[in-house]
Amino acid sequence: MNKKLLFPLLLLMIVISACGNQAVNDNKAASTSSEGQATNSATNSGTASEASAGTKTYQSESGPVEVPANPKRIVALTNAPNVLSLDGMLVGVDEWTNKNPLFKDKLSGVKVVSPEDLEKIIELDPDLIITGSESKNIDKLKEIAPTVAYTWGKLDYLNQQLEIGKLLNKEKETQAWIDDFKQRTAEVGKEIKAKYGDNMTVSVLEGDAKSFYVLGNNWARGTEVLYQAMGLNMPEKVKADALGPGYYTLSPEVIGDYVGDFLVLSRSAQGDNSFMKTATWNNIPAVKNKHVIEVDSESSSYSDPTTLEYLLGVFKKGFLG
Numbered sequence: 001m002n003k004k005l006l007f008p009l010l011l012l013m014i015v016i017s018a019c020g021n022q023a024v025n026d027n028k029a030a031s032t033s034s035e036g037q038a039t040n041s042a043t044n045s046g047t048a049s050e051a052s053a054g055t056k057t058y059q060s061e062s063g064p065v066e067v068p069a070n071p072k073r074i075v076a077l078t079n080a081p082n083v084l085s086l087d088g089m090l091v092g093v094d095e096w097t098n099k100n101p102l103f104k105d106k107l108s109g110v111k112v113v114s115p116e117d118l119e120k121i122i123e124l125d126p127d128l129i130i131t132g133s134e135s136k137n138i139d140k141l142k143e144i145a146p147t148v149a150y151t152w153g154k155l156d157y158l159n160q161q162l163e164i165g166k167l168l169n170k171e172k173e174t175q176a177w178i179d180d181f182k183q184r185t186a187e188v189g190k191e192i193k194a195k196y197g198d199n200m201t202v203s204v205l206e207g208d209a210k211s212f213y214v215l216g217n218n219w220a221r222g223t224e225v226l227y228q229a230m231g232l233n234m235p236e237k238v239k240a241d242a243l244g245p246g247y248y249t250l251s252p253e254v255i256g257d258y259v260g261d262f263l264v265l266s267r268s269a270q271g272d273n274s275f276m277k278t279a280t281w282n283n284i285p286a287v288k289n290k291h292v293i294e295v296d297s298e299s300s301s302y303s304d305p306t307t308l309e310y311l312l313g314v315f316k317k318g319f320l321g
Contacts, residue, residue, distance in 0.1 A: 058167050060148045061133070067146045070169055071128035077115050078132045079150060081304035082164040086174065091124045101299050102306055115141065130167075157224045157303035158182075177305060182229060185312060189230030192319045201233045201260030202226055206297060208271040212250040214258045216242040221266040221300045222311040230315075235260040256284045261291060262319070268297040293318030
């Protein structure tokens with residue numbers, strides 16, 4: 001669970017693209033080089049029939065699907081960041097992943113398509129299609145190539161990545177990354193608590209001059225890393241209003257009521273950030289204490305390994321220096 005200037009649009013993007021996990025919807029062992037992507041592009045010049053050297057049965061949420069054992073021409077209408085984090089060979093991708101700065105170098109030559117672009121998808125000659133279970137064209141997509149659909153939010157961010165690993169025949173390395181990531185983030189969480197106290201709290205806020213949202217523990221923008229993986233605490237008011245629904249809309253005058261000892265601020269450099277010059281903002285204790293960690297909205301909208309590793313690096317520097 002990707003994004004951007006208006007949060008409602010962000011929400012739509014997340015649902016369509018399955019990112020925030022949210023596992024949602026990853027820098028992880030997914031640090032793929034541009035050179036690797038170039039190799040993928042070259043490989044993609046082959047036909048789907050050449051790519052499908054053997055098949056396997058994948059147990060999807062809707063039942064068994066016969067898929068290529070090692071797909072070479074993937075159209076990812078959702079979960080593209082998860083695929084990219086495993087060096088999956090994409091020939092088609094959704095527009096939101098395409099706009100994400102973390103994946104720009106990996107998507108050179110990859111076409112942008114939507115579930116409605118059936119003719120374009122046919123032209124890409126895919127051997128595997130990944131889409132959302134809410135898509136109205138699933139049956140038509142199945143006529144083009146083996147299609148696997150995921151329901152956004154049905155799995156947590158780590159199990160979603162594991163499912164993509166199973167699909168791409170990379171379950172072992174995916175599980176290894178998950179185990180390693182959980183260990184590393186837990187250790188960072190302990191270091192943060194040792195420095196600031198076990199009861200320190202952190203809030204995650206996204207917004208611009210017009211709209212503000214405080215986020216729960218599974219809405220991307222680092223929420224999974226902070227609350228689930230690191231085990232940090234959210235303020236009681238955030239827990240009461242945002243934990244269940246995933247996010248809660250705030251008016252500017254009450255922002256301070258939802259900000260903990262630290263504030264992670266997700267914002268777009270292209271957005272209207274004039275609110276950061278207001279007295280209301282600058283009187284928030286976390287702001288006064290310079291306990292604000294900024295993350296780029298466009299780069300933090302998913303919960304895949306590449307994004308998670310990126311955010312882990314930001315948080316280690318922001319909390320521990």
